[in-house]
Amino acid sequence: VTSEVGEKREYTITAKLVEDTTKVSDVLSDSSLVLKNGTIYKISPDTTVTTLKNKLIKNGAQNVIFKNSKGTEMNGSTKLTTNSSITITTAMETLTYKISIKGDTNGDGQITAVDYVRIENYIMGRLKLEGAYAKAADVNKDGKVSAVDYVMIEKYIMGDKKIIKN
Numbered sequence: 001v002t003s004e005v006g007e008k009r010e011y012t013i014t015a016k017l018v019e020d021t022t023k024v025s026d027v028l029s030d031s032s033l034v035l036k037n038g039t040i041y042k043i044s045p046d047t048t049v050t051t052l053k054n055k056l057i058k059n060g061a062q063n064v065i066f067k068n069s070k071g072t073e074m075n076g077s078t079k080l081t082t083n084s085s086i087t088i089t090t091a092m093e094t095l096t097y098k099i100s101i102k103g104d105t106n107g108d109g110q111i112t113a114v115d116y117v118r119i120e121n122y123i124m125g126r127l128k129l130e131g132a133y134a135k136a137a138d139v140n141k142d143g144k145v146s147a148v149d150y151v152m153i154e155k156y157i158m159g160d161k162k163i164i165k166n
Contacts, residue, residue, distance in 0.1 A: 020091035022060035027088060030059035039098045039132050040086060041141075045111050047101070048077050056088060063089040066099075069107055079109035082136040100135040103153055107133065116153045119145060 002008050025035065034041040043052065053064045065087040066074040074084065082104040087096040103111035105118040119137050121127035122145055129137050129145065139149040 018091055020060075022090045023092050024061075024088045024090055024095045027056055027060045027090060031055050035097065039100050039135055041100050041102070041135065043080055043099060043101055045101055045103060045109075047080050049074050049080060050076055052080060052086075061088050061090055063087075081107045081109040083107045083132040098132045100132040102136060102141075103139055103156060105129060105133050105137045111153060111156050113157060116150065116157060119150045119153055123147060123150060 001011065028035050028040065032042060049066050053066070056064050066078075066080065067085045067087075068074055068081060069083045069085075074080070080099055080101060082099065082101045084099050084107070085096055086099055087094060101109065103115055105115040108114070115137075118127060118129065122129045122134075122137060134145065137145040137149055139152040142148070
């Protein structure tokens, strides 16, 4: 290439053919997960890091990293929790999202009486639920947290595990 002042320079351009055009959205869709407003849904209670990581890799992810709400990496048989984060890498991109586990309103990875009371307190105006926690409280996914969600959590705690399926 010759510049306006007559200087000549040579450049080498290297092109790399990328055959894998998988995007994170493809991996999530193929894994039957839903992404909305930076949060991933449709992860069942008691899902472990290894279980979801293997599913995502099977569906095109090259790497998957989970971190709890304090930023510590999660591995192996650790249960996923609401408000933990997931970073998914494909050939095309690396993206990070929050996780919302249906019914896990306090981020401990379980659905217990604590979650039940948190939903009750939210309905009564004594507690504010935000972000992934509010999304986890909307158990029936109708866009609002109501007595219906409260009853669904109660039934789950009492043994009706199918009440919270994705």
